Amino acid sequence: MNTLIAYATKYGCAQKCVLELSNELKGKVEIVNLKEKTNVNLSKFDRVIIGGSIYMGKIQKEVTDFINRNLDVLLSKETGLFICGMQEGDMLEKEIKENFPSDLISRSKTVKYFGGEFIFNKMNFMEKVIVKKVSKITSDKSYIQHSNIKKFAEDFNSKYQ
Ligand SMILES: Cc1cc2nc3c(=O)[nH]c(=O)nc-3n(C[C@H](O)[C@H](O)[C@H](O)COP(=O)(O)O)c2cc1C
Secondary structure, X not given: OEEEEEEOOOOOHHHHHHHHHHHHOOOEEEEEEOOOOOOOOHHHOOEEEEEEEXXXXXXXXXXXXXXXXXXXXXXXXXXXXEEEXXXXXXXXXXXXXXXXXXXXXXXXXXXXXXXXXXXXXXXXHHHHHHHHHHHOOOOOEEOOOHHHHHHHHHHHHHHOO
């Protein structure tokens, strides 16, 4: 089984999650950062995992563009989807629904939220102001959901043997 993980990140949290996930997956795994490479030949992959992080309700444009360009092919593959973000509860479901096409969500074997991080010295001035105002969080916080990453890998591994 050849698996592609195609992702985007701004400050590295989604990349951390992708590396953690790739270590848990069975078979050959190739990782592509969609901010560095947009043209990916999907024909050699049986399974494709796609994800990114959420800013002001939206996933990176590179992720949306990748999905839109390849939607027909993606719908014929085994897929999994994830987001990184700091929202909680019902908002997570909403963010997933608003950032991936509904047919891709319903056809995907696994769709999960991997949590997120606030690292203030990586943010620009405006981002710091927004985060402090909206979340009321004022110092670094890591909220990566390692158990969800593990569960994602377990779902994916068990369904594709
Ligand atoms: C300016 C700003 C806006 C954000 N907006 C959202 C949001 O709308 N929803 C959410 O779940 N997380 C939001 N976050 C949290 C990020 O998704 C989180 O920090 C994530 O870990 C970033 O991942 P990355 O380092 O891979 O880009 C926001 C963070 C910043 C700095």
